Amino acid sequence: MPTEAKEKRPAARGRPRDPSLAARRRHEILDAAAKLFAQRGFAATDLQVVADELSVGKGTLYRYFPSKGRLFLAAVDRGMRRLRECVDAACETVGDPLEQIVAAMGAYLGFFDAHPEFAELLIQERAVFRDRKKPTYFEHREANIGRWRSLFAGLIAEGRIRDVPPEQITNVLSNAGYGTMFTNFFTGRRRPLQAQAREIVDVVLHGILTPAERVRRGASGGRKSR
Amino acid sequence: MPTEAKEKRPAARGRPRDPSLAARRRHEILDAAAKLFAQRGFAATDLQVVADELSVGKGTLYRYFPSKGRLFLAAVDRGMRRLRECVDAACETVGDPLEQIVAAMGAYLGFFDAHPEFAELLIQERAVFRDRKKPTYFEHREANIGRWRSLFAGLIAEGRIRDVPPEQITNVLSNAGYGTMFTNFFTGRRRPLQAQAREIVDVVLHGILTPAERVRRGASGGRKSR
Amino acid sequence: MPTEAKEKRPAARGRPRDPSLAARRRHEILDAAAKLFAQRGFAATDLQVVADELSVGKGTLYRYFPSKGRLFLAAVDRGMRRLRECVDAACETVGDPLEQIVAAMGAYLGFFDAHPEFAELLIQERAVFRDRKKPTYFEHREANIGRWRSLFAGLIAEGRIRDVPPEQITNVLSNAGYGTMFTNFFTGRRRPLQAQAREIVDVVLHGILTPAERVRRGASGGRKSR
Amino acid sequence: MPTEAKEKRPAARGRPRDPSLAARRRHEILDAAAKLFAQRGFAATDLQVVADELSVGKGTLYRYFPSKGRLFLAAVDRGMRRLRECVDAACETVGDPLEQIVAAMGAYLGFFDAHPEFAELLIQERAVFRDRKKPTYFEHREANIGRWRSLFAGLIAEGRIRDVPPEQITNVLSNAGYGTMFTNFFTGRRRPLQAQAREIVDVVLHGILTPAERVRRGASGGRKSR
DNA sequence: CATGAATGAGTATTCATTCAT
DNA sequence: TATGAATGAATACTCATTCAT
Secondary structure (H helix, E strand, O other): OHHHOOOOOOOOOOOOOOHHHHHHHHHHHHHHHHHHHHHHOOOOOOHHHHHHHHOOOHHHHHHHOOOHHHHHHHHHHHHHHHHHHHHHHHHHOOOOHHHHHHHHHHHHHHHHHHOHHHHHHHHHHHHHOOOOOOOHHHHHHHHHHHHHHHHHHHHHHOOOEOOOOHHHHHHHHHHHHHHHHHHHHHHOOOOOHHHHHHHHHHHHHHOOEOHHHHHHHHHHOOOOOO | OHHHOOOOOOOOOOOOOOHHHHHHHHHHHHHHHHHHHHHHOOOOOOHHHHHHHHOOOHHHHHHHOOOHHHHHHHHHHHHHHHHHHHHHHHHHOOOOHHHHHHHHHHHHHHHHHHOHHHHHHHHHHHHHOOOOOOOHHHHHHHHHHHHHHHHHHHHHHOOOEOOOOHHHHHHHHHHHHHHHHHHHHHHOOOOOHHHHHHHHHHHHHHOOEOHHHHHHHHHHOOOOOO | OHHHOOOOOOOOOOOOOOHHHHHHHHHHHHHHHHHHHHHHOOOOOOHHHHHHHHOOOHHHHHHHOOOHHHHHHHHHHHHHHHHHHHHHHHHHOOOOHHHHHHHHHHHHHHHHHHOHHHHHHHHHHHHHOOOOOOOHHHHHHHHHHHHHHHHHHHHHHOOOEOOOOHHHHHHHHHHHHHHHHHHHHHHOOOOOHHHHHHHHHHHHHHOOEOHHHHHHHHHHOOOOOO | OHHHOOOOOOOOOOOOOOHHHHHHHHHHHHHHHHHHHHHHOOOOOOHHHHHHHHOOOHHHHHHHOOOHHHHHHHHHHHHHHHHHHHHHHHHHOOOOHHHHHHHHHHHHHHHHHHOHHHHHHHHHHHHHOOOOOOOHHHHHHHHHHHHHHHHHHHHHHOOOEOOOOHHHHHHHHHHHHHHHHHHHHHHOOOOOHHHHHHHHHHHHHHOOEOHHHHHHHHHHOOOOOO
8 A cells, every 4th residue: 555655755864753654553543442442331441451452552542642531532433424424325325315214224223233332432422521512423413414404305395205394304313213223222123224224214204194094183293295 | 119118017116117217318319319420420429429418428328228339220210210100191191192192202301301310310321330231211111112002003903003013113203202302412402392292293193205205105115004 | 635535425426526536647647657758758658658657548648638748748847847846945945045046056956867857858848849939948937037036136235246137147047057957967967966056156156257367357347346 | 080081982984973062962951951850840850841842852862861860960960060160260269268258158159049940950859869878969069178178277277267177167158058048049039149148258257246245255155266 | 873652660549338436 | 327437449641761763
């Protein structure tokens, strides 16, 4: 890899810095930290065990992160970034917007299923950094929610979806996903992931009422259905 | 429950114990503990401050609870018990089962809105007692879920609700509620509680598709709708 | 000792406080701390060794002093208080003011000779608490200097001492004592203490010039000698 | 000194070393070290900040001094050497021996007044290197004291000074100077330096007694005054 | 020669728990 | 029964020193 090649600058005095080494090291540290913080909890994780896992000295960790807390937070942040990449990638493989929803939900649940350590870290984060105004998860969620709102607004304009405020839709979906993810995490998932995703989206798309009941309830829930 | 029964020894000598005193004290301790654990976090809460808050000696706490952890867990458990009472009470005021769902969702969100300390405790619990197989919240949820499944099974039998597996419905609703509750807790609620509850239930009852789209998607999502 | 008797207050709940015990404990701790801090230096003295010396737990020390630093400072302060008592006591045994000076100087040098740990602590104090505006030693010195200035002013009024500003006299004497004390401490004293005290005071009282030289230098040094 | 001599290897190949460069670098390091050690204390001074101050790598310091402690000690030693040069230079400008005393005292106090960092270092030295038999200051003092004893012996022989043991005189003067220097350092000087020096020497030369009192006390203090 | 990345020994303080009173 | 004095295990972070480059 050319980025990792050490191009000798001819007259550099002393031990040259290797920035790519530092970046690689940073990632290795975050990997180990995420794993161990999730495994044992933030408080119970002596940075020594992180260092041991990596076979480096404890002091080395402090060369890359100024404190235990900052290391932890960096690990959470990287996790959320990866979640986003994962969901985005899943959406790109699908054309139909309604199917994108299923794909996104599946990717979301799948990410935390494959990396339960990040679910754990989200909990730890809140428990330990109670003051931080907004948990990292919600920072990322809010950065992301706009595109979904647009998507639903478009579908409403196209007449494919009822004229419900897009925010209401994204809220219900986001929260159902969020709640399902944690429930899976805490109690163990029993249904296949994709089925789970499809079931959630199915309920939200079609509702659960029979046509007869739907008529009976009439205006109350069935706002302007064009 | 049998473990909490106080077996009366028939003819106690001397000054009769006042069991209600002990019970009252227990509750006072749990109140103070819930408040302080939520305020400062489990680890950061010195039992001394709990004792101070109650104007008792630290040793006294140990007469009522065998350890800090058990005190904490008891506080969480009592919170969940109260949540259940609160939701049950709300349901009893409503006749129509579909409206019961709205009432329950409203009571659920309302409880955590009025007592955010219990949301905090749920997080703390997981962060600290990572080993306990199942969080208290889910123990209570599972003890409770059966009656909702029956309710939906009944509605399906009555033809008011599509023939969707009741478990799927309770899952979506529970998780949407759970997710909404934590989202409210973390980011601050912006919508009135009852509106929030109604919006969730509305989406789940009616779905978001337009009739036209519903037809277009046909069988895929609209399993046996009788 | 009546002050140490535990008078039982009839209806005191719980383990009663024993204030005299606390005071005794405090002194024991200060004794051990002064000794060990002087022996090993402030930084090199783990409070554990102080605790071990006293056969108590380390936590107990923190019940009496809020930090290592405050324990140290308390030890220094108590030392200076004792120095003062020691010097005062020596003065009271002597009538003639000029002899009081010798007595005070002897007591002063004697105190640090008997308790070299306090000389050590004075140095440690400055080295460690560089910020504290004024070292404990000088706080006590300034609290004490007034009475000596008065004494010299009186002697000048009586015509026993030349009309030199009393402050000049106390400065020279204090500093000569202070310097001698540290020199003794650092290099080991070689002369008997009382001889040393007498020699200092002798030089200061009589000066070192011969009468002939004194005449030759005339007015320059011999301000109004009445 | 032989240990510091650089034995020139006659015909060095390649780029000739510049020994003066090394010497200059050594001095720069000592300057920075003295300043920083005094400013922040020995223990609190990270060698990194010394390196930063000089814009060199931390490793470079170790090319000039084998350890932090030796660097510190070298800085103290150089300070004492400079003190001596300073005092010697002051004496050379004055002819009369008695005036030399004033000049020396003034130079001594002036040196520490201009370079309070060296007073600080003397304290740090003792606090940190409690084991070193004799502080650097006293090593230099003893190397220097002989010439003063000779000076006083000469003055006694000339009949200008009473027949007091010269050691007694040098002790009182040295210690008064030493004590005054530290007092100035700790509490801030209030009198002009030269006045301070003159006042000390004045008291020591003329004493403080009035002629009348001097007669009254007679033999007691006035040993053989020729 | 010079550098700075890596190391890991070293330490004050807190707080759950016990138990003498 | 209630108390609070005593305890000691447990833990993040720094920085002198080394040595590969």
